Amino acid sequence: MDSSFDPHAIETPLYEEWETADYFAPSGNGPGYCILIPPPNVTGTLHMGHAFNQTLMDTLVRYKRMKGCRTLWQMGTDHAGIATQMLVERQLAEAGKTRHELGRDDFIEKVWEWREQSGGTIARQIRRMGGSLDWSRDRFTMDDGYAEAVLTVFERLYDEGLIYKGSRLVNWDPALGTAISDLEVENNEEQGHLWHFHYPLLDGLQTGDGTTHLTVATTRPETMLGDTAVAVHPDDERYAHLVGGFVNLPLVDRRIPIIADEYVDREFGTGCVKITPAHDFNDNEVGARHDLPLINIFTAEASINDNAPEKYRGLTREDARKAVVADLDGLGLLGEVKDHKLMVPRGDRSDAIIEPLLTDQWFVKIGPLAEPAIAAVENGDIQFVPKQYENTYFAWMRDIQDWCISRQQWWGHQIPAFYDDAGNVYVAADEAAARVKYNLDAGVTLTQDPDVLETWFSSALWPFATLGWPEETPELEQFLPSNTLITGHDIIFFWVARMIMMTLHFTGKIPFNTVYVHGLVKDAEGHKMSKTRGNGLDPLDFIDGIDLDSLVTKRTTNLTQPQLAPRIEKATRKDFPDGIPAYGTDALRFTFCALATTGRDVRFDLNRIEGYRNFCNKLWNASKFAFMNTEDFDPSAARELTLIDRWLRSKLHTLIKDVEYALDTYRFDIFAARIYDFAWREYCDWYVELAKPLLWDANLSAAEKQGIRLTLLEVLEALLRITHPVMPFITETIWHPVAEKLGRNKDTIMLQAYPEQREFQADEQAEVQVEWLKAVITGIRNIRGEANLKPNQELDVLLDGGDDADRERATAMAPMLKRLANVTAINWLEAGSEVPAHALSLVGDLKVMVPLAGLIDVAAETARLDKQLEQLRKDLERIDKKLGNESFVSKAPVEVVDKERAKRADLEERVATLENQLAELKALE
RNA sequence: GGGUGUUUAGCUCAGUUGGGAGAGCGACGGCCUUACAAGCCGUAGGUCGCAGGUUCGACCCCUGCAACACCCACCA
Numbered sequence A: 001m002d003s004s005f006d007p008h009a010i011e012t013p014l015y016e017e018w019e020t021a022d023y024f025a026p027s028g029n030g031p032g033y034c035i036l037i038p039p040p041n042v043t044g045t046l047h048m049g050h051a052f053n054q055t056l057m058d059t060l061v062r063y064k065r066m067k068g069c070r071t072l073w074q075m076g077t078d079h080a081g082i083a084t085q086m087l088v089e090r091q092l093a094e095a096g097k098t099r100h101e102l103g104r105d106d107f108i109e110k111v112w113e114w115r116e117q118s119g120g121t122i123a124r125q126i127r128r129m130g131g132s133l134d135w136s137r138d139r140f141t142m143d144d145g146y147a148e149a150v151l152t153v154f155e156r157l158y159d160e161g162l163i164y165k166g167s168r169l170v171n172w173d174p175a176l177g178t179a180i181s182d183l184e185v186e187n188n189e190e191q192g193h194l195w196h197f198h199y200p201l202l203d204g205l206q207t208g209d210g211t212t213h214l215t216v217a218t219t220r221p222e223t224m225l226g227d228t229a230v231a232v233h234p235d236d237e238r239y240a241h242l243v244g245g246f247v248n249l250p251l252v253d254r255r256i257p258i259i260a261d262e263y264v265d266r267e268f269g270t271g272c273v274k275i276t277p278a279h280d281f282n283d284n285e286v287g288a289r290h291d292l293p294l295i296n297i298f299t300a301e302a303s304i305n306d307n308a309p310e311k312y313r314g315l316t317r318e319d320a321r322k323a324v325v326a327d328l329d330g331l332g333l334l335g336e337v338k339d340h341k342l343m344v345p346r347g348d349r350s351d352a353i354i355e356p357l358l359t360d361q362w363f364v365k366i367g368p369l370a371e372p373a374i375a376a377v378e379n380g381d382i383q384f385v386p387k388q389y390e391n392t393y394f395a396w397m398r399d400i401q402d403w404c405i406s407r408q409q410w411w412g413h414q415i416p417a418f419y420d421d422a423g424n425v426y427v428a429a430d431e432a433a434a435r436v437k438y439n440l441d442a443g444v445t446l447t448q449d450p451d452v453l454e455t456w457f458s459s460a461l462w463p464f465a466t467l468g469w470p471e472e473t474p475e476l477e478q479f480l481p482s483n484t485l486i487t488g489h490d491i492i493f494f495w496v497a498r499m500i501m502m503t504l505h506f507t508g509k510i511p512f513n514t515v516y517v518h519g520l521v522k523d524a525e526g527h528k529m530s531k532t533r534g535n536g537l538d539p540l541d542f543i544d545g546i547d548l549d550s551l552v553t554k555r556t557t558n559l560t561q562p563q564l565a566p567r568i569e570k571a572t573r574k575d576f577p578d579g580i581p582a583y584g585t586d587a588l589r590f591t592f593c594a595l596a597t598t599g600r601d602v603r604f605d606l607n608r609i610e611g612y613r614n615f616c617n618k619l620w621n622a623s624k625f626a627f628m629n630t631e632d633f634d635p636s637a638a639r640e641l642t643l644i645d646r647w648l649r650s651k652l653h654t655l656i657k658d659v660e661y662a663l664d665t666y667r668f669d670i671f672a673a674r675i676y677d678f679a680w681r682e683y684c685d686w687y688v689e690l691a692k693p694l695l696w697d698a699n700l701s702a703a704e705k706q707g708i709r710l711t712l713l714e715v716l717e718a719l720l721r722i723t724h725p726v727m728p729f730i731t732e733t734i735w736h737p738v739a740e741k742l743g744r745n746k747d748t749i750m751l752q753a754y755p756e757q758r759e760f761q762a763d764e765q766a767e768v769q770v771e772w773l774k775a776v777i778t779g780i781r782n783i784r785g786e787a788n789l790k791p792n793q794e795l796d797v798l799l800d801g802g803d804d805a806d807r808e809r810a811t812a813m814a815p816m817l818k819r820l821a822n823v824t825a826i827n828w829l830e831a832g833s834e835v836p837a838h839a840l841s842l843v844g845d846l847k848v849m850v851p852l853a854g855l856i857d858v859a860a861e862t863a864r865l866d867k868q869l870e871q872l873r874k875d876l877e878r879i880d881k882k883l884g885n886e887s888f889v890s891k892a893p894v895e896v897v898d899k900e901r902a903k904r905a906d907l908e909e910r911v912a913t914l915e916n917q918l919a920e921l922k923a924l925e
Numbered sequence B: 001g002g003g004u005g006u007u008u009a010g011c012u013c014a015g016u017u018g019g020g021a022g023a024g025c026g027a028c029g030g031c032c033u034u035a036c037a038a039g040c041c042g043u044a045g046g047u048c049g050c051a052g053g054u055u056c057g058a059c060c061c062c063u064g065c066a067a068c069a070c071c072c073a074c075c076a
Helices: A007-020 A048-066 A081-094 A104-128 A144-159 A221-226 A281-290 A317-330 A367-378 A388-397 A431-438 A455-459 A474-479 A489-507 A539-544 A548-556 A562-575 A585-595 A606-628 A643-664 A668-695 A702-723 A728-741 A764-786 A804-812 A814-820 A858-884 A886-891 A894-924
Strands: A032-036 A070-077 A134-140 A163-173 A178-180 A185-200 A213-218 A229-232 A246-249 A254-260 A273-275 A334-347 A355-364 A383-385 A417-419 A425-427 A482-488 A512-518 A795-801 A823-828 A838-843 A846-851
Touching: A007 A104, A007 A539, A007 A585, A007 A728, A032 A048, A032 A474, A048 A070, A048 A104, A048 A482, A048 A512, A048 A539, A048 A585, A048 A643, A048 A668, A070 A104, A070 A474, A081 A104, A104 A539, A134 A144, A144 A163, A144 A425, A144 A455, A144 A489, A178 A355, A185 A221, A185 A246, A213 A221, A213 A273, A221 A317, A229 A281, A254 A281, A273 A281, A317 A334, A367 A388, A367 A489, A383 A388, A388 A489, A425 A431, A455 A489, A482 A489, A489 A512, A539 A585, A548 A562, A585 A606, A585 A668, A585 A728, A606 A668, A606 A702, A606 A728, A643 A668, A643 A702, A643 A764, A668 A702, A668 A764, A668 A814, A702 A728, A764 A795, A764 A804, A764 A814, A764 A838, A764 A846, A764 A858, A795 A804, A804 A814, A804 A823, A814 A823, A838 A858, A838 A894, A858 A886, A858 A894
Parallel strands: A032 A070, A032 A482, A070 A134, A229 A254, A383 A512, A482 A512, A795 A823
Antiparallel strands: A163 A178, A163 A355, A185 A213, A185 A334, A229 A273, A246 A254, A417 A425, A795 A846, A838 A846
């Protein structure tokens, strides 16, 4: 083995070995266990969220595989319609071209080319993370087989009346030129204005105070060009007499009615609302109730169209706004203009302001699909961890709206609907099938719907389409439902809910039993990582390291808002003054597990990963120690387990139970913490250190030394198996030589059985004894430390008090005690002899005394004991108060009261001893 | 406007059924002790967000409030 841990030397070659040996494919005859990867975008790159998500999945997958399950981690990628199309369009734009110049077929060809070129990136990155996915079953949502599933689903839903086409107000992204679903709209509060406009009353009408106009307020002045009414509340006396009358819509010179509708809030503004049914979801409903005309004034790019007065045509919505306000002002019809905060809807991909626009779109009638999906969670077939997400799910599902699935885009599954010249619709997988299905002769010309399906429509089929559906495959039989879905809470609606609906509808099975929802990865300040913010981190940079300048360049290139670059650079130079060191994959994975506490977002903290990189090094060095002390080790030689061996094995016995419980309950943080604690504290700090003096002790029998060497190796070997799911590379590397020494099978640790409790025996007595030993050693170390004695300053120790057990232990453990506390001689105080001035430590009834002998300063020792005494007195006081409380004694359970009494007695004795000791010290001053 | 989560040591976070507040990192002091200075030994840090309530007893249960984060929602 190399002298120190170097992740790069081991990781990549090891992964290639695993993959070549086909260790990732399902094997064995155990129970099936399946996890589906949330398919990353095929042309994307790995971000921290992926790395976190995949670490948790791989940890579980490796654990289950070692537990003997026939385990499948299903790999696949998503065609990511809008995201990918945007990317390729941007590339075209750099070459000065548009997709329209290219034409649909050539453009799609270009996207496939891009996929060929960049599709391997994310796969390579996932491999670097150590993910044990079954690459042989890799699926892509645009594969032929997958496409067949998508078309089949569409057709069946259409035939069942669950997909329909309709003309509706939808969320329109004018930058992308497509409709998007409600979920793809992000509403954020932004600063805007509230403009008040005066609409002149017609036919001589007046308000109560003689005003000849109605004043309406709006945050969107330009939409007034499409107003078709003014509404007031039906019970509003101020305007009751005007209902049924008319106002003149300025600039447009249109006569529009004054209507009464409950929708209006009398308290807000003037109590009068302009109604624009074609450009506002609320107004649209009002318009429908009052049979108002819909006047669409926007083009697909959100410029003013020909339905508006000539003057405004062709203006962008921003310019139109300015013009409308200026013109009304010129007419004296502009009232107050106030600052106003409002929710602005923006497209999640384009960041463009979303326009409600009347268009023809395809919808999924979602109610009938939602019902069984709600039931599946209600009745516990599907469980969310943490459970509170079930409420989030229910809330959304119970109020779910029909799903707009058509996109005016080119990259994606083209909608399998065909139209004849008369506009009749025929739905089938392809044109030929449509002709057969609808009995159309060759004379009928058919044109396919140009739109594509939104990406989430196809990813909703992931649980069964990846396993071969609509064919009936053995994989469907074995791996549906899958076991655990691991995902962030940001895609519960987008993906999880829709998978549940679709899978239930088409297979009659639930897609998965458990949904484990983890938090999102935030930066050290708790902010969401994003390209725009420039605070994103590349997981590969933690593995390989990156220098500061490269990191700055990475974060500031290709920004959507280049003006932010200086700020991002400054922040980056401040947060990462030395760039990022190479920590290796294992350290990164361990960090993710350690931070994966339930129901909480994770702040990625550089200090944590550094600590866990150090932990890797610790493991590496511990194994070096084990090897150095087991040269010529013969696993079959006679051995006898010593006390510390029995103690360590007993600790391991408990560890195995704890890690199993942790993983079974998705407590990755506890899993990591227990491993860390056992490996570092128990194995390294105590066992190895205790073993040293024994291995070097001439009085110890060969069998006992063999017992120690065996334990050194066996416990390490088991620890490596326990740790392997989270740190696959270092454990595999170290495991081989260990297993070899133990004479075991040595293909790969990946396929070894996960440790079971029965491999290591519990031994309560050994634990008690070693705890005693640790207490004595710690006591002496405390004296040494507080008295500022050099470690190489040898000490003698005198023991007094205690019982027979103490005497036996002191004799038996003398070598360990001497070395770990750096003590030369241990003697018992002879009865009747004089007690020298000493520093004191108490272990139960046993007095551990270190004679001052000119080494220890009386004042320092006094201070040390004072500190201890003060703490003891505080404890005593608290207990006295408790026991002095009549209600406590009478009402608390007897065992609790007894416990307090015992504690009190013990404390009292210790206090007395220390007081005594302090008095003696005082006499020395 | 509705909902969810969070608030514990300087920082990041644990704390299972109510019964003596924990870890890692950082800080401080001492050590190159023959696996490891990416290390070893020791020490110091907390009215558990605030205010009430239930209880013999509350970080834990209940009520209210505050701050922060996120989700949902049509207030012009």
